[in-house]
Amino acid sequence: MIKGVTYVITVALLALASTLVSAYDPSPLQDFCVAINNTNSAVFVNGKFCKDPAIVTADDFFFPGLNIPANTANKVGFNVTLVNVNLLPGLNTLGISLARLDFAPYGLDPPHIHPRASEILVVAEGTLLVGFVTSNPNKLFTKVLNKGDVFAFPIGLIHFQFNIGQTNVVAFAGLNSQNPGVITIANAVFGSNPPINPDVLIKAFQVDKNVVDYLQKQF
16 A cells, blocks of 8 residues: 555656646647737736737737847947747747847857747858856857857856857847746846845955946946
8 A cells, every 4th residue: 555655656746847847838728829918808828818819810920020130339249139929929828939139240149048948049141159058067068150050058058149250140049938038147247236245246256346346337
């Protein structure tokens, strides 16, 4: 009897673990579930509220403009156009989004993470140095990508893309979440609101207070 109970408990724990490790965006429970901000007469499911299927149109699944370069006239020479559920309501519950990445010469997409998505990137024009760092002991995987090359970034790992050429770069990225999120490491650490206590940063990075003060002013 005890063996039988132990077996049942083991199976239940394995089933729970399997559910947890596969807990990305839930699969759709219907053909589609278009996002709608007006929740009157809507049905709440995973993701956003669903639009009444009777009034869904093709435009709910359409987004124009990824042929237009984003403005890269900023400190890092980089900009991204993210097409997620907030811009394309038809993505609701589908577990995907798309981004166009524009780099000026020597532009950088700074080290960052996507807390809810893995990413697959293809270079359309130019050359990029890309890479990601694993969890401790922090091994770096890096590669130079040319036009047509593809690279994958695992979920939750710090990664970057850097234009090492003298011409603009265009890349496109697919992410397996309707809302992948982004945490830019430097912005989060030195530009949080309210700021992180400088003593924490001084000890964490083993630098002088004037260095921390300078970095916090930059963000």
